[in-house]
Amino acid sequence: MRLASVARGxxxxxxxxxxxxxxxxxxxxxxxxxFFTAFAGGLSGVSRVPGFDFAEGYTAFQFVxxxxxxxxxxxxxxxxxxxxxxxxxxxxxxxxxxPNRTGIVLGYAVAALTRWLVxxxxxxxxxxAVGMKVGGSGVDLPALYLLAALVNxxxxxxxxxxxxxxxxxxxxPVMQFPVFLALFFAPVYVxxxxxxxxxxxxxxxxxxxxxxxxxxxxxxxxxxxxxxxFGVAAALAVLFAxxxxxxxxxxxxAG
Amino acid sequence: xxxxxxxxxxLARRSVVRTSRQPAQWIAPLVFPMLxxxxxxxxxxxxxxxxxxxxxxxxxxxxxxxxxxxxxxxxMNAGTELARDIQTGFLNRLALTPxxxxxxxxxxxxxxxxxxxxxxxxxxxxxxxxxxRPASGVGGxxxxxxxxxxxxxxxxxxxxxxxxxxxxxxxxxxxxxxFFVFLFLSSMAIPxxxxxxxxxxxxANANPVSYLLECVRSLIITGWNGEALGLGFGVVAAVGVGxxxxxxxxxxxxxxx
Amino acid sequence: MERPNTIEAERLVREFKKGPRAVDGxxxxxxPGEIYGFLGPNGAGKSTTVLxxxxxxxxxxxxxxxxxxxxxxxxxxxxxxxxxxLQEAALDGLLTGREHLRLQxxxxxxxxxxxxxxxxxxxxxxxxxxxxxxxVRGYSGGMKRRLDLALALVHRPxxxxxxxxxxxxxxxxxxxxxxxxxxxxxxxxxxxxxTTQYLEEADVLADRVGIIDHGRIVAEGTPAELKxxxxxxxxxxxxxxxxxxxxxxxxGEPVPSAKGVAVRLAGDADLTAIVRALDAKGLxxxxxxxxxxxxxxxxxxxxxxxxxxxxDEEEAASRGLAMQPAA
Numbered sequence: 001m002r003l004a005s006v007a008r009g010x011x012x013x014x015x016x017x018x019x020x021x022x023x024x025x026x027x028x029x030x031x032x033x034x035f036f037t038a039f040a041g042g043l044s045g046v047s048r049v050p051g052f053d054f055a056e057g058y059t060a061f062q063f064v065x066x067x068x069x070x071x072x073x074x075x076x077x078x079x080x081x082x083x084x085x086x087x088x089x090x091x092x093x094x095x096x097x098x099p100n101r102t103g104i105v106l107g108y109a110v111a112a113l114t115r116w117l118v119x120x121x122x123x124x125x126x127x128x129a130v131g132m133k134v135g136g137s138g139v140d141l142p143a144l145y146l147l148a149a150l151v152n153x154x155x156x157x158x159x160x161x162x163x164x165x166x167x168x169x170x171x172x173p174v175m176q177f178p179v180f181l182a183l184f185f186a187p188v189y190v191x192x193x194x195x196x197x198x199x200x201x202x203x204x205x206x207x208x209x210x211x212x213x214x215x216x217x218x219x220x221x222x223x224x225x226x227x228x229x230f231g232v233a234a235a236l237a238v239l240f241a242x243x244x245x246x247x248x249x250x251x252x253x254a255g
Numbered sequence: 256x257x258x259x260x261x262x263x264x265x266l267a268r269r270s271v272v273r274t275s276r277q278p279a280q281w282i283a284p285l286v287f288p289m290l291x292x293x294x295x296x297x298x299x300x301x302x303x304x305x306x307x308x309x310x311x312x313x314x315x316x317x318x319x320x321x322x323x324x325x326x327x328x329x330x331m332n333a334g335t336e337l338a339r340d341i342q343t344g345f346l347n348r349l350a351l352t353p354x355x356x357x358x359x360x361x362x363x364x365x366x367x368x369x370x371x372x373x374x375x376x377x378x379x380x381x382x383x384x385x386x387x388r389p390a391s392g393v394g395g396x397x398x399x400x401x402x403x404x405x406x407x408x409x410x411x412x413x414x415x416x417x418x419x420x421x422x423x424x425x426x427x428x429x430x431x432x433x434f435f436v437f438l439f440l441s442s443m444a445i446p447x448x449x450x451x452x453x454x455x456x457x458x459a460n461a462n463p464v465s466y467l468l469e470c471v472r473s474l475i476i477t478g479w480n481g482e483a484l485g486l487g488f489g490v491v492a493a494v495g496v497g498x499x500x501x502x503x504x505x506x507x508x509x510x511x512x
Numbered sequence: 513m514e515r516p517n518t519i520e521a522e523r524l525v526r527e528f529k530k531g532p533r534a535v536d537g538x539x540x541x542x543x544p545g546e547i548y549g550f551l552g553p554n555g556a557g558k559s560t561t562v563l564x565x566x567x568x569x570x571x572x573x574x575x576x577x578x579x580x581x582x583x584x585x586x587x588x589x590x591x592x593x594x595x596x597x598l599q600e601a602a603l604d605g606l607l608t609g610r611e612h613l614r615l616q617x618x619x620x621x622x623x624x625x626x627x628x629x630x631x632x633x634x635x636x637x638x639x640x641x642x643x644x645x646x647x648v649r650g651y652s653g654g655m656k657r658r659l660d661l662a663l664a665l666v667h668r669p670x671x672x673x674x675x676x677x678x679x680x681x682x683x684x685x686x687x688x689x690x691x692x693x694x695x696x697x698x699x700x701x702x703x704x705x706x707t708t709q710y711l712e713e714a715d716v717l718a719d720r721v722g723i724i725d726h727g728r729i730v731a732e733g734t735p736a737e738l739k740x741x742x743x744x745x746x747x748x749x750x751x752x753x754x755x756x757x758x759x760x761x762x763x764g765e766p767v768p769s770a771k772g773v774a775v776r777l778a779g780d781a782d783l784t785a786i787v788r789a790l791d792a793k794g795l796x797x798x799x800x801x802x803x804x805x806x807x808x809x810x811x812x813x814x815x816x817x818x819x820x821x822x823x824d825e826e827e828a829a830s831r832g833l834a835m836q837p838a839a
Contacts, residue, residue, distance in 0.1 A: 027432070038439035041455040045445055049301045173279070184294040190301050199297025258621050265618040269607065276606045276647070344602030347568055348663070351591050352619035 002100040010107025032070035064215040071152035074116035079159020086167040112156030135221030144218040150233035157240035164247030263362040270366020284328035288321030319471035321378040326410040334414025334427035341422040371407025390478040409495030419505035441465040515580030517544040517670040517703040524574035534560040536727035549718025550707040557727040558707035595669030597660040605649030620667040634662040654685030730814040739805040748774040750799040
């Protein structure tokens with residue numbers, strides 16, 4: 001119970017900060033919307049490229065990427081908050097007060113997930129409002145969101161681990177850059193089979209490629225490689241949970 | 256060297272020295288645009304198969320983007336550095352010397368232009384290394400470098416004005432998303448005539464950043480194109496003159512001496 | 513003919529929009545080669561006065577002349593004559609000490625050939641030669657203050673403004689700075705206008721002191737003159753007991769005391785006589801102290817408050833955090 005109450009307290013405080021502070025809340029909603037507009041609107045001509053065979057159209061194709069991107073960056077933003085908490089000394093207060101310190105990591109992860117759910121709801125509403133076509137069923141779409149939620153948790157735990165180790169806002173690029181690379185070295189604009197040369201090789205081994213391809217298959221109503229995608233996302237979440245907990249121990253040792 | 260030239264030179268040198276001693280300040284403007292170039296030229300290579308696409312090399316098409324991203328970094332760096340000087344009181348220190356306002360602006364922007372040119376040379380070298388051959392030849396490369404310097408000057412002035420008005424590095428940095436929006440809602444990734452969504456095409460047509468991109472792009476992929484050059488230089492001149500005038504007006508208020 | 517190194521102000525005012533009158537009609541005259549200590553709590557108007565006298569902030573009303581030049585109409589001439597080390601050290605953390613001095617020398621228009629030698633001379637003088645080629649962000653607070661002073665001296669100014677130059681410094685760095693400022697005035701005839709919130713600093717360093725409170729000069733004179741205005745020493749006894757107060761009252765005029773009872777001694781009364789009188793009455797005291805007048809007493813006498821903590825009270829009040837009276 002101590003774990004749950006610590007996690008609840010930390011999550012409540014993080015969420016309270018975000019939802020009462022427009023300078024934190026607005027970018028969280030505006031950036032995914034902007035990318036969705038720029039990619040789905042500006043690049044819609046890409047759907048005429050020979051071999052592009054995504055039946056639901058370019059808007060749905062890009063929606064999956066932007067949803068996963070918002071999930072990943074939502075997690076990273078939570079890491080920014082943790083680093084800020086270290087600089088202001090707030091984490092030290094948490095370390096002193098929390099009987100179960102693992103609850104601190106759990107609380108930040110819950111906060112990351114909750115704030116992303118708000119972003120995802122907003123983005124979905126906009127996507128449907130602009131006429132996004134969806135072929136998936138009542139099971140396929142929740143699967144897409146579950147997959148993205150796992151990405152959110154994994155990215156949040158990654159950023160949490162970095163913040164716990166470096167304990168400074170200067171660590172923002174360290175949290176952000178690898179996530180940026182993983183996202184953009186995946187099939188962002190066209191399906192994997194249309195990529196050529198070195199980028200195809202990189203995207204092929206990039207775990208996020210599995211997530212994106214499966215996500216797009218869900219929205220098209222023709223699930224493929226779902227097991228692999230969930231396996232990859234869950235493995236990343238578990239791996240980064242260990243990373244974050246080891247980070248917590250490092251923060252404890254640093255005092 | 257006259258006193259004024261001497262003052263401009265030492266301030267420009269300070270600007271360059273400061274940047275060179277903050278690796279994040281010069282690594283990011285070199286690496287990020289190249290990374291985005293790599294990502295986009297790999298991911299969007301298939302777009303060159305669209306009928307009417309002006310070249311079969313997406314790298315050549317996309318090489319214009321780093322030049323404009325460089326301008327964003329020039330804006331941010333110029334603005335953030337000056338705002339820091341205001342916040343730390345360093346500008347007051349300068350204000351207590353016989354330094355003239357014009358020399359202060361010239362020195363500050365001189366450093367920004369020097370760094371803009373270094374960035375442009377780097378982008379060009381990477382382009383040449385991956386096989387891009389500017390269609391306008393050596394003369395075109397020279398014009399490209401002049402254009403890059405003017406972009407750094409114009410957008411650096413914009414950042415300078417923001418810093419003088421707000422006096423806060425955070426406020427200047429909050430402009431970054433605004434410029435980012437301008438960049439993405441332009442003909443950055445695809446030529447304007449191939450944008451399918453009518454509303455997006457209209458936005459790109461109205462967006463001055465499209466003309467900056469197309470000016471650079473014309474020199475790289477199509478050769479000498481008077482219209483593209485005229486529009487590009489026209490936009491940069493308008494931004495530059497406007498921003499310099501605003502900065503020159505804001506400086507005395509900030510110095511208040 | 514060179515103009516004298518004086519500082520003069522007449523009815524100088526600075527009002528800020530939506531704010532109080534930071535400086536409320538002050539008159540000043542500082543003579544050549546004099547060290548003038550401008551003493552007051554935080555928020556009293558010291559720094560605003562310095563900003564006006566150094567041309568960085570235009571006055572709302574009144575006039576001021578520095579070295580004979582009007583601070584509004586002859587700003588460039590004022591700036592060419594003065595050196596200033598303002599409250600924030602205003603250094604560039606990424607430049608070295610030597611680079612700062614060369615930059616300053618160029619901006620001040622020193623001949624190119626003279627710049628390196630002048631930089632070395634000043635680095636030597638403020639004891640930063642060893643650290644000259646290290647980036648300033650690695651300097652301690654004292655080193656930054658010393659570099660700041662060196663920068664203010666690059667062009668050999670005739671009038672020097674130092675705004676709280678020793679705030680936050682350790683006693684050793686403070687003493688070193690006092691020595692250098694004293695030397696500048698005595699040996700080089702530099703007029704020094706120094707703001708401080710430290711009584712000891714004004715007492716030790718200043719030839720004359722002006723005490724500022726709520727934007728007005730409430731007292732001015734040499735430290736000895738000001739203390740003499742307050743008068744004789746005080747005796748304070750603890751605890752606060754009415755019978756002790758009655759005995760003390762025979763030796764002088766009662767004055768406020770925070771912890772016990774106190775009187776300002778009259779005539780030739782001394783501590784021995786008081787001890788005898790208390791003993792004769794069989795009264796026990798926990799503590800009996802003789803206080804020579806200090807500048808804080810001067811401040812207390814002129815404003816009704818103690819200088820120590822006065823600024824904090826004002827800041828708290830301005831934030832709406834003034835303490836509520838005890839129930």
